[in-house]
Amino acid sequence: MSGQPEGLVTLADVQAAGERVRGVVMETPILRSDVFEASTGLAYLGWKCENLQRTGAFKARGAVNALAALSRSHPSLEVFVTHSSGNHGQAMAYACNLNKKKARVVVPSDAPAPKVAGLRRLNADLTFCTPTQKAREETCAKLLAESGGADRARLLHPYDDPLVIAGQGTIGLEILAQVGGPSAIDAVIVPVGGGGLISGVATAIKGLAPNVKVFGAEPLNADDAARSFHAGSGTATPLAHRPGMPDTIGDGLKAMLSPRTFAHIRTRVDDIITVTEDQMKQAMRLVMDELKVVIEPSAAVGAAVALLPEFRDRLQGCKRVVVILCGGNVDLDKLSSDYISKL
């Protein structure tokens, strides 16, 4: 990477986020396994456990950074709104509590009960709507308007936001510090949904350790990022999902890139690798059996790329690899039956 494309999040932005989230979000551990290093032949294989993060996913970082920054720069803001009932919704509610702001979350009427319960536990103000994208956006707009307009209320997008991207990037800073510096690893593998996580992590990694590769991992059944990335250098607008897609157990990865996240990915990511549903289920079993941590299916894409032999050539010879396990919010009732492959 050379130069600093206009409008992209910078290493300094991520470092500022690092100061804001320090001591608030968890410095998650990097686990290792002799068994996995033997089975893969990798010299170092670390697992950055954002599934152990507050609220069960990396999303806490972006939300905590955004709320901390905005509470200072725009003290009149009192209400934050989103229509993510998943990990970002919980993260925003958590961050609002820390900053004594009100969290209003639009929830589709078919949202799973555990997610609704999680939001209620965090004292989020919930507004139910019919489960269509149109209804969600309209309900958000209504909430913003009735909350007193732009001075008092703000939408917090799950990924298309520089403060959110910078917050997620703090994972990259932590990884480099925990492994012992920029020369201690060769690659980081990052799940890709809307692209906020990988945009931030790539900014941190390429800023501090330009020789470290950043690989995205994405479900084949939600491969808008991989298709956009491989469409050729002339493409600046990300592609939409293929017809009938997304259709994946990786429910956190169904979102599509925004022009902003794609701009980060085009310039700072080395490759995006797609993973089948069956490969995700294999990786779910391997990780939970060996590492003893609970991951959600979205976290399995990166694990599959690191663990399954069919991806070995895609690692471009990298021998010291860190995989980001992005979250652990999974329905335990469905775990054995739907999300892990049988032996």
Add this chain to the structure above:
Amino acid sequence: MSGQPEGLVTLADVQAAGERVRGVVMETPILRSDVFEASTGLAYLGWKCENLQRTGAFKARGAVNALAALSRSHPSLEVFVTHSSGNHGQAMAYACNLNKKKARVVVPSDAPAPKVAGLRRLNADLTFCTPTQKAREETCAKLLAESGGADRARLLHPYDDPLVIAGQGTIGLEILAQVGGPSAIDAVIVPVGGGGLISGVATAIKGLAPNVKVFGAEPLNADDAARSFHAGSGTATPLAHRPGMPDTIGDGLKAMLSPRTFAHIRTRVDDIITVTEDQMKQAMRLVMDELKVVIEPSAAVGAAVALLPEFRDRLQGCKRVVVILCGGNVDLDKLSSDYISKL
């Protein structure tokens, strides 16, 4: 605790074990959850994650300590034998590999396939036998004899061994160091099976922090330790299981105390609390949902005592508590169906 009863493991033994296992076993993290501290009203509730330990359970500590000590004190020993095909068997095989000794494990013919696979992966030498206690012990004796006698081969008991007890006790040392010293907590909750873990931990805790309570947690359906403990001060011999017992999902807790472990427990443990099967399943769900770590049912007994309101009075007013999550070796295929309660 006052004085030093003859023949018991001492704090110095545990500290020597701490030197031997340092850098070999993992210093496992202590996790926390805002949600659990709010729901229990405890001021501090830490989760010592021995499920993340090498081989997936605390047993690695005792085996690593014993093998390190015996390899030095008895260099002629070349073969170690056990008839535990579970966590201790894997731990012994792991420790033998480190010390270039041969691990011979007697495996009942009905042992679950994942356990057998785990032992094979560690290059243990397996001998199958009919699944009775008598056949297991006889096969062990035969292996010991054919391995060249007491100078060359030794049985490594899963808990009735001072070196094993001292190794498990290193968890107690780590807890006190991690929380910030002897005055930072009020109690530690420890699962009880054969009693090796709690004997070692209580030795460390009462040695360094006599005011910190040590509570055992045991399945009601395998309550030999609780019955022995509460039988009165005249009892020096541990009681056997009740008729028809043990019958618990906590498969790691079916063993009975030995006179040695009971001697530690009588003098160094403050109470032993029993937990029903349903309470264990409730705790399995709570821990995996909130902490995002995989635990085996044996680890759920301590979690139940900390989390469920019906045990609050048993904590004797302690407000700062650490729970030892002893292991994570669970059959994922049975997790949703057999081991966690439905919501």
